[in-house]
Amino acid sequence: MGIQKPSxxxxxxxxxxxxxxxRQYIFDTIRNVFRLYGYAPLETPSMENLSxxxxxYGDEGDKLLFKILNSGDYAAxxxxxxxxSASRICEKGLRYDLTVPFARYVVQHQSELVFPFKRYQIQPxxxxxxxxxxxxxEFYQCDVDxxxxxxxxxxxxxxxxxxxxxxxxxxxxxxxxxxxxxxYGIAETIGHADKMxxxxxxxxxxxxxxxxxxxxxLEERGLDRAAIDRLxxxxxxxxxxxQKLNILRDVLSGSETxxxxxxxxxxxxxxxxxxxxxxxxxxxxxxxxxxNYYTGAIFEVKAKDFTIGSISGGxxxxxxxxxxxxxxxxxxxxxxxxxxIYDVLTGLNLFPEEIGCSTQVLFVNLGEAEQWxxxxxxxxxxxxxxxxxxxxxAAKMKKQMEYANRRGIPFVVIVGSQELEARRATVKDMRxxxxxxxxxxxxxxxxxxxxx
Amino acid sequence: MGIQKPSxxxxxxxxxxxxxxxRQYIFDTIRNVFRLYGYAPLETPSMENLSxxxxxYGDEGDKLLFKILNSGDYAAxxxxxxxxSASRICEKGLRYDLTVPFARYVVQHQSELVFPFKRYQIQPxxxxxxxxxxxxxEFYQCDVDxxxxxxxxxxxxxxxxxxxxxxxxxxxxxxxxxxxxxxYGIAETIGHADKMxxxxxxxxxxxxxxxxxxxxxLEERGLDRAAIDRLxxxxxxxxxxxQKLNILRDVLSGSETxxxxxxxxxxxxxxxxxxxxxxxxxxxxxxxxxxNYYTGAIFEVKAKDFTIGSISGGxxxxxxxxxxxxxxxxxxxxxxxxxxIYDVLTGLNLFPEEIGCSTQVLFVNLGEAEQWxxxxxxxxxxxxxxxxxxxxxAAKMKKQMEYANRRGIPFVVIVGSQELEARRATVKDMRxxxxxxxxxxxxxxxxxxxxx
Numbered sequence: 001m002g003i004q005k006p007s008x009x010x011x012x013x014x015x016x017x018x019x020x021x022x023r024q025y026i027f028d029t030i031r032n033v034f035r036l037y038g039y040a041p042l043e044t045p046s047m048e049n050l051s052x053x054x055x056x057y058g059d060e061g062d063k064l065l066f067k068i069l070n071s072g073d074y075a076a077x078x079x080x081x082x083x084x085s086a087s088r089i090c091e092k093g094l095r096y097d098l099t100v101p102f103a104r105y106v107v108q109h110q111s112e113l114v115f116p117f118k119r120y121q122i123q124p125x126x127x128x129x130x131x132x133x134x135x136x137x138e139f140y141q142c143d144v145d146x147x148x149x150x151x152x153x154x155x156x157x158x159x160x161x162x163x164x165x166x167x168x169x170x171x172x173x174x175x176x177x178x179x180x181x182x183x184y185g186i187a188e189t190i191g192h193a194d195k196m197x198x199x200x201x202x203x204x205x206x207x208x209x210x211x212x213x214x215x216x217x218l219e220e221r222g223l224d225r226a227a228i229d230r231l232x233x234x235x236x237x238x239x240x241x242x243q244k245l246n247i248l249r250d251v252l253s254g255s256e257t258x259x260x261x262x263x264x265x266x267x268x269x270x271x272x273x274x275x276x277x278x279x280x281x282x283x284x285x286x287x288x289x290x291x292n293y294y295t296g297a298i299f300e301v302k303a304k305d306f307t308i309g310s311i312s313g314g315x316x317x318x319x320x321x322x323x324x325x326x327x328x329x330x331x332x333x334x335x336x337x338x339x340x341i342y343d344v345l346t347g348l349n350l351f352p353e354e355i356g357c358s359t360q361v362l363f364v365n366l367g368e369a370e371q372w373x374x375x376x377x378x379x380x381x382x383x384x385x386x387x388x389x390x391x392x393x394a395a396k397m398k399k400q401m402e403y404a405n406r407r408g409i410p411f412v413v414i415v416g417s418q419e420l421e422a423r424r425a426t427v428k429d430m431r432x433x434x435x436x437x438x439x440x441x442x443x444x445x446x447x448x449x450x451x452x
Numbered sequence: 453m454g455i456q457k458p459s460x461x462x463x464x465x466x467x468x469x470x471x472x473x474x475r476q477y478i479f480d481t482i483r484n485v486f487r488l489y490g491y492a493p494l495e496t497p498s499m500e501n502l503s504x505x506x507x508x509y510g511d512e513g514d515k516l517l518f519k520i521l522n523s524g525d526y527a528a529x530x531x532x533x534x535x536x537s538a539s540r541i542c543e544k545g546l547r548y549d550l551t552v553p554f555a556r557y558v559v560q561h562q563s564e565l566v567f568p569f570k571r572y573q574i575q576p577x578x579x580x581x582x583x584x585x586x587x588x589x590e591f592y593q594c595d596v597d598x599x600x601x602x603x604x605x606x607x608x609x610x611x612x613x614x615x616x617x618x619x620x621x622x623x624x625x626x627x628x629x630x631x632x633x634x635x636y637g638i639a640e641t642i643g644h645a646d647k648m649x650x651x652x653x654x655x656x657x658x659x660x661x662x663x664x665x666x667x668x669x670l671e672e673r674g675l676d677r678a679a680i681d682r683l684x685x686x687x688x689x690x691x692x693x694x695q696k697l698n699i700l701r702d703v704l705s706g707s708e709t710x711x712x713x714x715x716x717x718x719x720x721x722x723x724x725x726x727x728x729x730x731x732x733x734x735x736x737x738x739x740x741x742x743x744n745y746y747t748g749a750i751f752e753v754k755a756k757d758f759t760i761g762s763i764s765g766g767x768x769x770x771x772x773x774x775x776x777x778x779x780x781x782x783x784x785x786x787x788x789x790x791x792x793i794y795d796v797l798t799g800l801n802l803f804p805e806e807i808g809c810s811t812q813v814l815f816v817n818l819g820e821a822e823q824w825x826x827x828x829x830x831x832x833x834x835x836x837x838x839x840x841x842x843x844x845x846a847a848k849m850k851k852q853m854e855y856a857n858r859r860g861i862p863f864v865v866i867v868g869s870q871e872l873e874a875r876r877a878t879v880k881d882m883r884x885x886x887x888x889x890x891x892x893x894x895x896x897x898x899x900x901x902x903x904x
Contacts, residue, residue, distance in 0.1 A: 006556040006776045009499050009544050014557055016564070017492030017571065024493065036834045038811035038841035040469030041476065045590055046498065046546075046576065047461050047518075066499075069519040069542055071580035080532040090521055092461050094498075104458040105466055112468070114858040116844060118810075119469065124498065128523035138497055151844030153823075160831075275827055324458045358570075359490035371605075375727055379612075382488045389490035392568060392603030406566040 011129070011137030018356050023140075023342065025355050026169070027122055030142050030336055033164045034120040037157060039144050042119040044101040046126075047092040054093075056100045056323065064127045066094040066137075094126035098143040098335070099320065106147055107324035115148030136339070145333030147320070152264060154332050155297045155316065156271045162301055162312060163279035165336065170350050172304035173311070174280040178287040179265050180294050180315070182248065185258015186234055186285075189251060190227040198222070200288035203235060207286065211235065234285060241269050241283040264296060293317045299334055303344045311340045361388035361447060362409045364400045366416050373440075374415045377425065380444040381413075386451060404430060411447065463581070463589030470808050475592075475794065477807050478621070479574055482594050482788055485616045486572040489609060491596050494571040496553040498578075499544040506545075508552045508775065516579045518546040518589075546578035550595045550787070551772065558599055559776035567600030588791070597785030599772070604716060606784050607749045607768065608723045614753055614764060615731035617788065622802050624756035625763070626732040630739040631717050632746050632767070634700060637710015638686055638737075641703060642679040650674065652740035655687060659738065663687065686737060693721050693735040716748060745769045751786055755796045763792045813840040813899060814861045816852045818868050825892075826867045829877065832896040833865075838903060856882060863899065 008014060015023060031041075047068060054062055067090035075083045082088045095101055098121045106117065122142045129135055144161065146154045159175060166173045180200075187196040198221035202214050209217075211232065218228050234251060237244045245262050252258030265283060272281055289298045296316030303311055314334030321329045345351050361381055363374040374390050381388045391400045404412050414426040424437045427447070438446045460466060467475060483493075499520060506514055519542035527535045534540045547553055550573045558569065574594045581587055596613065598606050611627060618625045632652075639648040650673035654666050661669075663684065670680050686703060689696045697714050704710030717735060724733055741750045748768030755763055766786030773781045797803050813833055815826040826842050833840045843852045856864050866878040876889045879899070890898045 006504060006560045007501060008497050008504075008556075008560075009501055012497035012499055014497065014561070015493075015495040016561070017494060020493035020495055035810065035839050036837070038839050040810035041467075041472035042469060043467040043472055045460050045464035045466065046578070047464055047590065049459065049461055052458060052460075064523075066523065067521040068546075069521055069538060071516075071518065074538065075536050080535070083532070083535055084527050086521060086526065094520075104460075108458045108460075109466070109468070114855060118841070126498070138499065149844045153842065153844045157841075274824065275831065358487065358492035372726065375723075379727065385488070387487050387490050389570070390605065392601045392605045403566060 009137070011131030011135075013136060013138070017358060021355050021358065022345070022351050023338065025351065026338055026341055026345070027140075027142065029168045030165055030338075031120070031122065033161055033168065034144050036164070037118075037144075037161055039118045039120040039146075042102070042105065042121045043123060044095070044098075044105055044121070046095055046124075048095055048101060048104065050091055050093045052104050053096055053100065057096055061096060064129055065096055066126045066128050068092040068094065095123070096127060097125050098123060098141050099145075099333075102143070102145060102147075103320045104324055106329065107321050107326040110326060113148075116146050116151075116154075117148055118144075118146045120144040134339070134343070140338045142336040142338055143333055144335075145331055147329055147331030147333075150330045152267050152271070152297075155264075155268045156275070156277075158299065158314070158332065158334050159268070159272050159279060159281060160275070160277055162299070162334065163277050166301070167278065169341065169345065171311075171341070171344055171348070173301050174282055174304060176282050176284040176287050176300045176302065176310075177265070177268075177297060178284055178289075179261035179297050181257045181261025181264065181296060182252070182285070183261075183288060185248075185252040185255035185261055186231065188255040188258060190223075190230045192223055192227055195221065195223060197292065199231070201290075203231075203286050204288035204290065206235060237285060241265070241281070244283050244285070245269075261296070268297060289313060289315055293320055295319070297332070306344045306347050308340050308343060308347075310337070311344060312336045357408045357410060359387050359389050359407060359409045360451060361386055361411045361413060362400075362404045362407075363388065363390040363413045363415065364397065365391040365394045366397075366414070367394045370394075370415045370417070370420060373420055374413070377413070377415070377440060377443055381447055384444040384448045386444075386447055411450065413443070413447075461589070463583030463587075465588060465590070469810055473807050473810065474797070474803050475790065477803065478790055478793055478797070479592075479594065481620045482617055482790075483572070483574065485613055485620065486596050488616070489570075489596075489613055491570045491572040491598075494554070494557065494573045495575060496547070496550075496557055496573070498547055498576075500547055500553060500556070502543055502545045504556050505548055505552065509548055513548060516581055517548055518578045518580050520544040520546065547575070548579060549577050550575060550593045551597075551785075554595070554597060554599075555772045556776055558781065559773050559778040562778060565600075568598050568603075568606075569600055570596075570598045572596040586791070586795070592790045594788040594790055595785055596787075597783055599781055599783030599785075602782045604719050604723070604749075607716075607720045608727070608729075610751065610766070610784065610786050611720070611724050611731060611733060612727070612729050614751070614786065615729050618753070619730065621793065621797065623763075623793070623796055623800070625753050626734055626756060628734050628736040628739050628752045628754065628762075629717070629720075629749060630736055630741075631713035631749050633709045633713025633716065633748060634704070634737070635713075635740060637700075637704040637707035637713055638683065640707040640710060642675075642682045644675055644679055647673065647675060649744065651683070653742075655683075655738050656740035656742065658687060689737060693717070693733070696735050696737070697721075713748070720749060741765060741767055745772055747771070749784070758796045758799050760792050760795060760799075762789070763796060764788045809860045809862060811839050811841050811859060811861045812903060813838055813863045813865055814852075814856045814859075815840065815842040815865045815867065816849065817843040817846045818849075818866070819846045822846075822867045822869070822872060825872055826865070829865070829867070829892060829895055833899055836896040836900045838896075838899055863902065865895070865899075 074089045124138050124140050126138050162175055184196050187193050187199050202217045206214050215228050245266055248262050294315035295318040298315035300310040301312035316332040318330045365371050412428045419425050423440050425443050427436045526541050576590050576592050578590050614627055636648050639645050639651050654669045658666050667680050697718055700714050746767035747770040750767035752762040753764035768784040770782045817823050864880045871877050875892050877895050879888045
């Protein structure tokens, strides 16, 4: 085993203690809100059968699946072509998202489940994308979904969840919403019901490329000028959500589906207002969401004070489980983007200061007798729930203090010969530099007060 | 996309909400203890370069690595033999344990780290083992290690951590300890220093196969009868740890390494006693631990009232990072086996009762007006930190109550027309069946009291 310079695969990351503590803060905040709304945790295996994954994400997605080589004599009895095609040397792949495994789970366990089934799932997913800034080959998704109910109360609940999560994280956000039925209604109204997908794909880019480029793309995708001209004013609708919906009710009067979408959004917005949910919710007709299994309301969350893509998104789907042989299960869910939320919190300097010190109190080590007294005190400090440690050797004071500084430990407890005699510890606040003397028997509660 | 009966790869598991809540209880308990001792969280990628993993776990281990097929045109320009050999179509593999990635991380990031570096890591690992009862191809490890210090205070700290974790989980355990230096000293003393590995591998099986089978195996492995006869009484030593160590000091008087091991254990046991750590710690000379990178104290935890393999284990290693070009970094760590701990808690019925209900309060839905009042109350109940939900439709009462029962929801709040009039909700305790009337404005605090 020769010496090798270690590295990790491109597109993957190590998370240092500081990054981890910040990520745990994000995950814990999100998880606590999910729990408050009665969602139960679920985990599925990292590996799924390729038959479960293939064909669920389009041809592009299939190419981005990480395939796992069959273990053992993987190529036994296969022709060179079969081996090269990889079709028979790999039967498993890494999870590409949490939605398809969730659908697979619901179908597989339908007899044990109580519907509506509310679950959250926080796990990594893997995509063989070309790595680039902000895009990784392994990243976490935080999904919350309810399946087995068409009630719009669930859409309202998701609005509340978004409001609560970002209030807890102190990030100002706007929730943009649209409805796939409205988009279909628009396509139908301009005489291109068949081009629903092309239209959504094109207008999805409105923010990025602007109206003219979108019109050009629509023409490429086979819409005639007249249709495009009728589409433009709809995309540029101004006013309150209520006003936009009122106009749409007229524009879409010829489309039953479109009117259904308008009605759904009116119900959802009215409930959000009546419940005084503290969140800016905005109907955005240019919002389309890439994934095509959405069939009703769709969501996207943007940070107000930081420029980055959407930090959460989701929507209503009517037939997620059909592909696995269980049709007609309607559900709705939203996914929180932990990496982008991390970037926003970093960019706006919103991580609470106390995050990032894994040890709150360090006992310096000044020799045999002092060490034993310190170990007794250390036990009491930990019993008080304070993260504490003792320097493992009686090293030079300077070295131990440097350790405390570099670790960002806020308090150092010194038990030297004088302290032993007086039965009082010296507590140094590393930020202010100020020192206090505290009797041994009162040390734990005194430190507890510092962290209360 | 035709319909397919969904399944998951053999050896992998879905974790249902109940299993997840119980697992979270185990992980949270362990994590909180790790934090209390100043260990910082770390995560490494699921995929490592095969060059990082190969050759670290023996030939057997290499066979058990899950290899990931290179993405894209993985076989471009390769000969059929190269493709078949898999040596060039796979450059990445899934993590086999948390120790090698930890060593890789420490070497790769040595310039940023402060030593001694204390980290914990709770992540899944993957092994292409033949699946069988209690053995899975994906399972979590919970590792805690400190690296960059030879101080025996760390061994003592790990004893405290074991005591605290299993006290918190209410599992009675015994911590068995031994020392690789003592095992080497024994091998040296019986004239077979060269056969240290054979001896450890053989006596490691003492518990399972008994002394005679061990002696037979030692003979197969090339030890002469005389040596084996001198070994037997050592393995059958009786008495307190102190007594065993005193005898060993004589037996191993000819082995410097052996005496060093005896001294280390005396220091560790003396400290544990002086600190009155509430844990049975037992010197077990038949304890060897399979992994050969251990060089000092080794640990293994057994449950007292439940028959299962060890539920935690670890030890001191002096050169974990050498293979990556960073020699002489001594460290010590222990790993907690979440799956076996789960089985013990299940077998002894030790999971706290409240675990397993993700929703504490269900508001039944009795129609438009009742629903709006309920939604207002629901918000206040959630603000009080209580996990609560409302049934999404005004379905038949029977159906809603059945939902509460099957979900194991302990309290149901009923707001019907009478309640609306009286401004008092009916709260039903689903376990006792007893009902109370509580004024709307007092509902949240009343329920809060029920969960305090």
